[in-house]
Amino acid sequence: MIDSSPFIKALKKEPLEIPPIWYMRQAGRYMPEYRAVRSKFKNFLDMCKNPDVCCELAMQPIDKFRLDASILFSDILTIPDAFGLGVEFIEGKGPVFKNPIRSQSDIESLPEFNPSDLDYVYKAVSNIRSVLPSHIPLIGFCGSPWTLAAYSIEGGSSKDFSFTKKFIAENSQMSDVFLEKLTNACFIYLKNQVISGANVLQIFDSWANLLSEKDYYEYSLKHINKLIGMIKNDPITSAIPVILFAREPKCELVKLADSSADCLSLFWSSNNVDLVKLKSKVSIQGNLNPAFLLESRDIIKKETYKILDKYNNYPGYIFNLGHGITPNIDPENIKYLTDLVRSY
Ligand code: 1CP
DSSP: OGGGSHHHHHHTTOOOSSOOBOOTTOSSTTSHHHHHHHTTOSSHHHHHTOHHHHHHHHHHHHHHHOOSOEEOSOOTTHHHHHTTOOEEEETTTEEEESSOOOSHHHHHTOOOOOGGGGHHHHHHHHHHHHHSOTTSOEEEEEEOHHHHHHHHHHTBOOSSOHHHHHHHHHSHHHHHHHHHHHHHHHHHHHHHHHHTTOOEEEEEETTGGGSOHHHIIIIIIHHHHHHHHHHHHSTTTTTSOEEEEESSOSSOHHHHHTTTOSEEEEOTTOOOOOHHHHHTTOEEEEEEOGGGGGSOHHHHHHHHHHHHHHHTTSTTEEEEESSOOOTTSOHHHHHHHHHHHHTO
16 A cells, blocks of 8 residues: 555656655644644653654644655654753754763763663654554654764754864764764664654754765765665665755765665755766655745745756656745645645
8 A cells, every 4th residue: 555655656766747745844833733732832852752742743734735745743853862961942942952962971971772762752653653544654754863963962953063063073983983873773763663654764964064075974974874774784674765865965966875765855955966867876855945935826836846847757756845844834835835736
């Protein structure tokens, strides 16, 4: 049933008449239904720790827009939280870590990752899978080791992550140890999501843009390659398609395609994509700039058609945004966009 869904077919690079559609951050603050549930929780992570609520939130955009894929409702920062770094989301400030990584000894003394600390996530996956129509695939996800390390070292979000950059330059070897620990944790975490019912996996390298090309290979892509290698070599996860999202990496996209990811999710500024080089390797997902959804319907249409014209003949193309839906976007525009793509 799942294998014949348009989304899975696209991930296997099969050409389709109409591209499957889903949206990064399809569940979130732009939806009044989400805000109603969110208002009952002070700390965002407490909400993520409630599998019934996660199930309800994951289903909201599916029920409202009849999308072709569902994504687990959770966050990438569950792993640093499980390592004891004390993640909290503070209104207007974003994530704040009580115990960030500040020294080599903080890395040495990290507790062993205990996968069962994230049982609440696996339970959310199985709850969502049990209510999701059987033909709609469920995407499980994690942050890339590098992106998780950046938040953990910085102690939260930042414009330029300058503390993190200085830390890795001064503690290169120990940073590698930390990245290894995160890579192994990501694998076990994703494997448990698959055991619980995830049909597809996406890795978010949201801070790929912070690194020079050389450092990107060393601190991020090397570990992503290892993570996807583990997924592709484990009998439980080997058949699960993997999508890689990297925000403006400084290397050529074909280098990401060589990671053995099945699909590249393109950031909205990735315009000069060498489709010929990518064609035999990966399917493509993306990449309308979410900011266009704040514009008039005419502009939304024009910009959407530009994307569809470009990727129309690419085998295994999946329509998505080039980053997440922002809280200021009108849900009616998501409906308009979805209809637009389906009637193209
Ligand atoms: O207060 C609120 O309501 C919290 C808003 C929110 C939501 C809805 C956060 C806080 N996370 C999420 C859910 C979420 N996050 C999902 C599932 C929902 C869906 O996609 O439908 C997913 C897949 C994520 C992934 C995530 N979290 C990423 C990777 C994708 C990306 O945007 O690049 C990242 C970077 C995060 C970290 C994060 N989570 C939340 C915040 C405010 C942040 C920090 C963002 C920053 O550094 O600016």
